[in-house]
Every structure is written in C-alpha cells, then in structure tokens.
Amino acid sequence: MHYIMTFVWAFILVHMINFVLMSLGGGNELHLMTANVMAVVFAVLALIVAxxxxxDPIPTDHH
Structure with a gap:
C-alpha cells in the first residue's frame, strides 16, 4: 500500500506542477506524457531515498 500511495501522490503533485508551470508559460499545451514519466521518476527516487x-532509533549516551 505504501508503494501505491507513493505513486498516487507523485502523479498528483507532478501533474499539478505541470499545470501551473504550463499556465505561467504563456498558455502552452499540457504535455501529459511528460508529466507521467516525470511522476514515475519522482516516485522511484522518493522510494529509493526512503x-x-x-x-533505527538514535542511541543516547547515559552518563
């Protein structure tokens, strides 16, 4: 379930960023396939970093 939600959130966030940047760029058309590829790349990188x-808990020194 963790992996599925990571991909869902990656798709949502990348498509929102794509929409905003394309709107600010003078009304260019949306490139949904590019956003899909970037969402997959973003999700895989997020899973690798995670x-x-x-x-592990941080060990503490008790003196």
Whole structure:
C-alpha cells in the first residue's frame, strides 16, 4: 500500500506542477506524457531515498 500511495501522490503533485508551470508559460499545451514519466521518476527516487534513510532509533549516551 505504501508503494501505491507513493505513486498516487507523485502523479498528483507532478501533474499539478505541470499545470501551473504550463499556465505561467504563456498558455502552452499540457504535455501529459511528460508529466507521467516525470511522476514515475519522482516516485522511484522518493522510494529509493526512503529506503536509504535509516529507521533505527538514535542511541543516547547515559552518563
């Protein structure tokens, strides 16, 4: 479920960014295929970063 929601949020966010940037760029047409590819790349990078970050508790020194 974690992977599915990562892809869903990646698609939503990248398509919103695509829409805003294309609107600001003078009314150019939306390139949905480019946004889809960028969403997949963004989701994969987010999953890689999440896998690399350690989830262990930080050890504390008790003196």
């Amino acid at each position: 896998a690399l970050i350690p989830n």
